[in-house]
Amino acid sequence: EAGVTQFPSHSVIEKGQTVTLRCDPISGHDNLYWYRRVMGKEIKFLLHFVKESKQDESGMPNNRFLAERTGGTYSTLKVQPAELEDSGVYFCASSLGGQGDTEAFFGQGTRLTVV
Amino acid sequence: QKEVEQDPGPLSVPEGAIVSLNCTYSNSAFQYFMWYRQYSRKGPELLMYTYSSGNKEDGRFTAQVDKSSKYISLFIRDSQPSDSATYLCGSGSARQLTFGSGTQLTVLP
Numbered sequence: 001e002a003g004v005t006q007f008p009s010h011s012v013i014e015k016g017q018t019v020t021l022r023c024d025p026i027s028g029h030d031n032l033y034w035y036r037r038v039m040g041k042e043i044k045f046l047l048h049f050v051k052e053s054k055q056d057e058s059g060m061p062n063n064r065f066l067a068e069r070t071g072g073t074y075s076t077l078k079v080q081p082a083e084l085e086d087s088g089v090y091f092c093a094s095s096l097g098g099q100g101d102t103e104a105f106f107g108q109g110t111r112l113t114v115v
Numbered sequence: 116q117k118e119v120e121q122d123p124g125p126l127s128v129p130e131g132a133i134v135s136l137n138c139t140y141s142n143s144a145f146q147y148f149m150w151y152r153q154y155s156r157k158g159p160e161l162l163m164y165t166y167s168s169g170n171k172e173d174g175r176f177t178a179q180v181d182k183s184s185k186y187i188s189l190f191i192r193d194s195q196p197s198d199s200a201t202y203l204c205g206s207g208s209a210r211q212l213t214f215g216s217g218t219q220l221t222v223l224p
Contacts, residue, residue: 106158
């Protein structure tokens, strides 16, 4: 069974440009999460989807970040316009959901570099 | 103050050594605790999971939580070079994980 897949694995863009990251969760997982790790910091939660609905977006840093999950399958995270401080590794994770939902399965991450 | 504090290392040990990795946390509401392992250029993968205080053993790995002191530990017995990775402690459920910064471990053959 395929794990969580993220595209691209690495993106280098100029400040002010737009970048869209994609995540394909494990098939059948209703819950999808975005996390990110900026240089020297810990991995931090960004937001949580249950199917196509945003359950918790308390970790989104500002309105330059827009996450969508149309149809409750794959998700995209758009950064527009990108700033230097947005550089880091963006992880997507998914989980099955339901009571006792404890394990989130992570993708390999997208390394974003804003220059 | 960070909610989960973790010594970033790096930590180097010889093969066969016992490794002790530790974290402290500040939020008394935390109930679930976990250790994730992250190999280079890969995403974190769940290694151990515990609920509330106590010990949990899985092969060479033992996770320990002491809620009275807000201390989380991971012990690795008979460490192997394949254990070389970054170990992330954390708390929360799958719905929102709070991670420490990670400890980079190298087990030397």
